[in-house]
Amino acid sequence: METILKRDLRRIFQNKYVVFMGDSNMRSIYKDFILLLQENKLLNDSDRKAGGNKESICGDILLEGGIYKNLASGIEYEEKRVFLANIFLVKFIFLTRCQNDVTSRIFEEFKTDSEKADLVVINSTLWDTSRYGENGEKDFKRNLPLCFDNLRAATSPTTIILWLTALPISAEPNAAVFDEKYRPENKYWRTQFLHINAFSAELAKKKNCEVLDAHYLFRQHPELRDTDGCHWNANGHRLITSYIAQTVSLIWHVPYIDRNPVDHKERELHRVCYRIINSENENSIMRTLNGENSQGITDFDLNTYLATHIPISNETSNEQNSDRIGAMIGKLNETDRRILNLMDYYEKQ
Template sequence: MVRLLASEVQQLLHNKYVVVLGDSVHRAVYKDLVLLLQKDCLLSYKQLRMKGELTFEKDQLMKGGELDTLHNRTDYREVREFCSDHHLVRFYFLTRVYSEYMESVLEELQSGTHAPDVIIMNSCLWDVSRYGRNSLSSYRQNLESLFGRMDQVLPKSCLLVWNTAMPLGDKIKAAFLPQKCKGQARISVATLKKRVRQANLYSHAEATKRCFDVLDLNFHFRQAKKHLQGDGVHWNEHAHRKLTYMLLAHMADAWGVELPHRDPWEIDPVDWESAGPGPVEEWQPQANRGPQAFAPPPPGPFPRPRPLFPPPGMPVRPPPLLACPLPPPQVTPPLPPYPQDSYFSSDHIFQTDEFYIHSEDPSPPHPGYAFEGDFSFHPQPPMPNYRPPCYQRPAPGAHRGFQRRLAQGPYMPWRGRPRRPQRHGPGYVDSRPQ
């Protein structure tokens, strides 16, 4: 994971139109991206819990939310937009992966003045819990319809990143799950987890079939449940910043942009050790491990890499390494005195090809010359092993890979964009007459 600053994110998303589609979890994805585009700080607990507010960090509520009515029904709508001089980010709240409303969203994106450069999307929890017993089978059919329409509507240059549903907690108290759903009892946690796993498999298969990108958030956050909120569905600000870094790294890789290379032990303003209540489920304090606890690993020449989410109680990370100290120079022994003509002779021995090996058996060495296996005429003196010094080089800017001559206006028109070669169909080679 590469930690990016707000200035670097502004360069990476310069003149980009990003669309986020999904439920309340992806609304927090939208908020964290909007916040990181402006300042280097994390979301607050209040900002994560708020929904449908009129404004958030200079964005604007376009439809739904407080402009209409706040509720938890399947017809809830919320459209937000953040627009600056060179950035445009929009969010659409979804309660179903494909529906009449989703079709209207696609028509709105297609008829707009500017084409979306990136679409970040997920819809799962509402689909598998609020639409009856056959919700999983209908979800699979809706996935096929969605990706088929996406392939028709979106331009080839648009990067669609489908996110799998994130892990759930052992106790779910989310407000979007009512006590009764269409005459049925409330779905159990075990059943909901099973449906989410199956839904992730279906969405991954359908997305890869259409050559869309998939970011498996369920895999990356499977051991980070200490960052879950108390309702067992939503995540805290540290997890969402981690998620934003992963999305930005995925975009940079798709666009061929080189991100800054920083020291993994560099002090990070995001304090992962103290983030989130409760320990990791698979980690136990050292006092509770018993006599057969694992011994600490032997010290190595290189520091151990930092884990994804370090458990609480670990020692504080060392300060950043500014430069590697050079080893003390070794004294080189003086070369033995040899006459000059012993190495640079011009007699007939050097004019012939007697030193070339014509068979598997090596030829006997000539008198007066030490013929070694490395084809040197005398053993080389020991050379001092000087390691190259480490310098703290400035990180490269995130603008690498972008065109220096930008188009007129902050965004490119809908039909004037290049086609992405990764999603072209297989080419057919015409037969030529011989």
Template sequence: MKSVSHLQASQLLHNKFIVVLGDSIQRAVYKDLVLLVQKEKYLSLRQLRSKGEMSFEQDCLVEGGCLGQMHNGTEYKEVRQFQSAHHLVRFYFVTCIYSHYMKSILEDFRHGLKPDLVFVNSCVWDISRYSCSWVDDYKENLRKFFDELREALPEETLVVWNLTMPLGERIKGGFLVPEIEHKAPQLRYDVIEANFYSGTLADAYGMDVLDLHFQFRFSLHHRMKDGVHWNAVAHRKITSLLLQHAAEAWGVILPCPVTVYGERKSGVTHTCRKIFCTSRIKCEVGTSPPAGGPLRPSMVIFDWLLSRCFSSAFSASSWSISACRASIVSSNSLEKSNGEGQMRRKIWRGKFHCLLILLFFLLQQGKVLIQFGLNLLHTFISIFGGGVQLLLQEAEADMGLTQLLTLR
């Protein structure tokens, strides 16, 4: 999956109020979103690791952080906000999905500006820092939170509950104080169980659920050494998933993700060439692709080779190049799928179909060549065989004449 560009993000979130609720991973989600609506750049390692700073990319620290006491306790607070002429993004650091502090946040929603989009997750702190038997407490807190959130927000607000990402076997982090280090080996399994409870309950309350645990199960190389946090590439993918989910919910067709040819230096992508799709969102640079989305460069070349092979042999056949190309286009289209794995399978399935067609074409051409050779051999025998038979008849006649003269 390609990343959402700065232009796409800024236009999609134009005049929108976005709220991000959660832990340090959600803080990084907020930071990447703030960065993306301003420029085409990735988060640096220092930006990912820092917390509670006074300012990040033109945002401001509203409450907590370095304004108060910096610590790793459950009472730590951090409220950040980025505001521009057409964007408003706010972040609340929470360590429990339902608490007195969460009630105050919901009161802000009731009596203040209503958010258009809410990204929320709270899991790791809930299941590790408050109780050893966390299951019942976590379920009950989720119900209370979803009940009050539904009352505090209007129906137009899009709430996305994103599931917790995979943890490593050996983990360390701010939440993992020495008192609970013995829970570390079991915590990654508890996260899977907690994701099941929270995802099922959020879906029952009619909220959108984004399974980041599933999305990143094969992207563990993007996880940091602490086994908890993730690098800038992973967070850009999270942002892209969230924004594409929001766009689909709002009925907005985003341009196809930009295919970039070039290199990235110091977090900034220096592009040599970009390919866009048509969209309801107007872009400064763009071209209209064929129906079904643009073909990748390799698939375009593959399609051209197939067209050259099949243009004369299968023009009236059901195995036409149009059917073959439709298979390629459908496998590369940006339709809704259940993840990159299925999209890869679709692409390779399309390639496999095309290879079968190519093999069938070669077999057909081989049959034609064999038939041509047989016809040529038959013609050769027909032409030269008659001449040989005539010579034999003349030789037999000469031999008969010789024997007759000898007898006389």
């Protein structure tokens, strides 16, 4: 894909109010976005890795949280940033969960704000599912519909809510966001994310939100991922910015890269999910997502399986856990095994 340049990003988003809500990956997407509004440069490593520990990054301002509250990077963490320059207003809000007291307060602020966002880009999958114990996935699937409903109620009917699916992680991620006790089996979060992304993407479309399938677009680009197996390098974030800009340009009927708007077929090709699920196929889709469990939990629940069958130990690598890994592979269904093999293939390229 041809990456976007400063002039085209500024043309698409002039006089627009954009909000990014999510984790550290979303914060880096926000930073790349505001940097490109100013100049045709990629994020340097210092700015890419910076967060609430800095009062200003790429010309923005830390409004709340971070160093102002002396909060560590736990589930109580908060951070709000803003970039304001002439005809651009861009905000970032750190989320540790899609629906909690923090998001409720934020949505109330959205309601009373005289300026309504034109675009909200949101994802919190990684934190929701990895930092809240064995019920993380179950709680996420219960909370996400509330998040979409409350966010829609707090914004304008013309606001575009763009759900990003969770970006793919490597075979053995070691980012701080993952709970220490599950790190020996972190490679199996890869299949969990496929199930969870399928659920969240279809739910977002049902709630009349747009979906950008970042997982699909980036799982063939492991070379753009950082060494911690979870975050992405500067080129990766510029590509994400380009996909977001392309998605929005299609919705707003603004040419991308200063060309004629792409047609309906290209919109579908680039996974811009805009169709509304009608009542005829809604039940079929939800049954597919939920399996036989009426609560909407995937058949293979990593947290439950680990807690029930695999004792916590001091082992630190998958090579030291061959029996445990074999047991887990045996628990996966045939589709998941094929997915793991495919992901391993991409990782080795």
